[in-house]
Amino acid sequence: MASLQGPRAPLEFGGPLGAAGLLLLLPATMFHLLLVARSGPARLLGPPPYLPGLEVLWSPRALLLLLTWLGLQAALYLLPARKVAEGQELKDKSRLCYPINGFQALVLTALLVGLGMSIGLPLGALPEMLLPLAFAATITTFIFSFLLYMKAQVAPASALAPGGNSGNLIYDFFLGRELNPRICSFDFKYFCELRPGLIGWVFINLALLVQEAEQRGSPSLAMWLVNGFQLLYVGDALWHEEAILTTMDITHDGFGFMLAFGDLAWVPFTYSLQAQFLLYHPQPLGLPMAAVICLINAIGYYIFRGANSQKNTFRKNPSDPSVSGLETIPTATGRQLLVSGWWGMVRHPNYLGDLIMALAWSLPCGVSHLLPYFYVLYFTALLVHREARDERQCLQKYGRAWQEYCRRVPYRILPYIY
Numbered sequence: 001m002a003s004l005q006g007p008r009a010p011l012e013f014g015g016p017l018g019a020a021g022l023l024l025l026l027p028a029t030m031f032h033l034l035l036v037a038r039s040g041p042a043r044l045l046g047p048p049p050y051l052p053g054l055e056v057l058w059s060p061r062a063l064l065l066l067l068t069w070l071g072l073q074a075a076l077y078l079l080p081a082r083k084v085a086e087g088q089e090l091k092d093k094s095r096l097c098y099p100i101n102g103f104q105a106l107v108l109t110a111l112l113v114g115l116g117m118s119i120g121l122p123l124g125a126l127p128e129m130l131l132p133l134a135f136a137a138t139i140t141t142f143i144f145s146f147l148l149y150m151k152a153q154v155a156p157a158s159a160l161a162p163g164g165n166s167g168n169l170i171y172d173f174f175l176g177r178e179l180n181p182r183i184c185s186f187d188f189k190y191f192c193e194l195r196p197g198l199i200g201w202v203f204i205n206l207a208l209l210v211q212e213a214e215q216r217g218s219p220s221l222a223m224w225l226v227n228g229f230q231l232l233y234v235g236d237a238l239w240h241e242e243a244i245l246t247t248m249d250i251t252h253d254g255f256g257f258m259l260a261f262g263d264l265a266w267v268p269f270t271y272s273l274q275a276q277f278l279l280y281h282p283q284p285l286g287l288p289m290a291a292v293i294c295l296i297n298a299i300g301y302y303i304f305r306g307a308n309s310q311k312n313t314f315r316k317n318p319s320d321p322s323v324s325g326l327e328t329i330p331t332a333t334g335r336q337l338l339v340s341g342w343w344g345m346v347r348h349p350n351y352l353g354d355l356i357m358a359l360a361w362s363l364p365c366g367v368s369h370l371l372p373y374f375y376v377l378y379f380t381a382l383l384v385h386r387e388a389r390d391e392r393q394c395l396q397k398y399g400r401a402w403q404e405y406c407r408r409v410p411y412r413i414l415p416y417i418y
């Protein structure tokens, strides 16, 4: 029986009760946001405008569209890659290989969608299908997570994640049991993390822009900004695809409902909330304000990219001229911790940049509603919690060296505040 490996990992996310709550709360929140975004008052806090029946949610056409999309992205994933990267060392000392062709998948999808539109594909009809699509994605991820759970039953103990194997069915189903579930070389977690959801997000945004143009003659400046900023974010993630291999999602977390739902439903349907809001609640935006918002996004991106690239370069090759002059703390593992440059300002400068960008994505929606700021609020909570999880793991990994780093760099995300 491959359920428990070594000492039990401490329970996260409030244990089985927290996991059960999140299993219900996450889909409920997503549907609440989808319903409220298209309602007149667009009130984040308060009941949804109506409770949709099955006849509104269930659509075989939406399910077919979703499965076609997943199939298309899987086919693009299997195309020859410009590079094959090795992941981090696993418990059994082996390393898995990952195709680096995510950006190519984005470009090919754009070409296919462009071709489709030129022969009459009604992209502008997509916004009307968001509710049934989100419903189909939710059902699919529940089934998919169940299959992942079953697959972990027959996986060797060395293939299981450090968490997610408590023996409690709900907790393990939520967190995910197997670290890197694969069929042959097809890696489900890596595929889902960067492809269908992230690429789906930008095409949902584009469909909202097209629909706005059809309704009002041309897309609004606010809609252009939201589309542009989020396309930059997704394009950047896919361009730097290899960097995902060192994130805790890939190296530490199992693949279960949390990530499957997060990747395939939560990201495309809630991260596109600002564009959804703008379609139903057009907001005037002048050029001077637009320029200020672009500047905020650029500052956020500069910090986010600078910090992530500095750490990735350092981890790949500490003698690279761009990082070799930085001050470091040695650790007992042989790895070093950066203590100057971006990582000497706060312990998670990349989170700070990401949060500044999150704010820039909401500002084009004006300040009349709280709804478009949901992403900023949720993302702050997610990153504060993620930061605490990462610190726990780093303390375990680096011990005294990590304590020294915390002493030298006392702030976590926001200098002098947090």
Ligand SMILES: NC(=O)C1=CN([C@@H]2O[C@H](COP(=O)(O)OP(=O)(O)OC[C@H]3O[C@@H](n4cnc5c(N)ncnc54)[C@H](OP(=O)(O)O)[C@@H]3O)[C@@H](O)[C@H]2O)C=CC1
Pocket: 246, 247, 248, 249, 304, 308, 311, 315, 335, 336, 337, 338, 339, 343, 347, 348, 350, 351, 354, 382, 386, 390, 393, 394, 405
């Ligand atoms: N849009 C979204 O929904 C989300 C976006 N993100 C973004 O994803 C990106 C990656 O985030 P995440 O994986 O959480 O974490 P990080 O990229 O911050 O990675 C944390 C790891 O970096 C290493 N590290 C920490 N401090 C130092 C240091 N001083 N010097 C060298 N290495 C250090 C440690 O790993 P080791 O020592 O083993 O290398 C640590 O475990 C971030 O930009 C984040 O904002 C994250 C979650 C959701």
Ligand SMILES: CC(C)=CCC[C@@H](C)[C@H]1CC=C2C3=C(CC[C@@]21C)[C@@]1(C)CC[C@H](O)C(C)(C)[C@@H]1CC3
Pocket: 026, 193, 194, 198, 233, 234, 236, 237, 244, 247, 249, 258, 259, 261, 262, 263, 266, 267
């Ligand atoms: C609330 C909920 C459903 C939680 C699940 C969390 C997931 C939505 C996020 C966990 C880590 C993520 C990352 C990205 C997207 C969101 C999830 C899946 C990411 C792919 C976004 C683009 C970035 O550039 C990134 C590649 C650094 C990032 C990696 C982590």
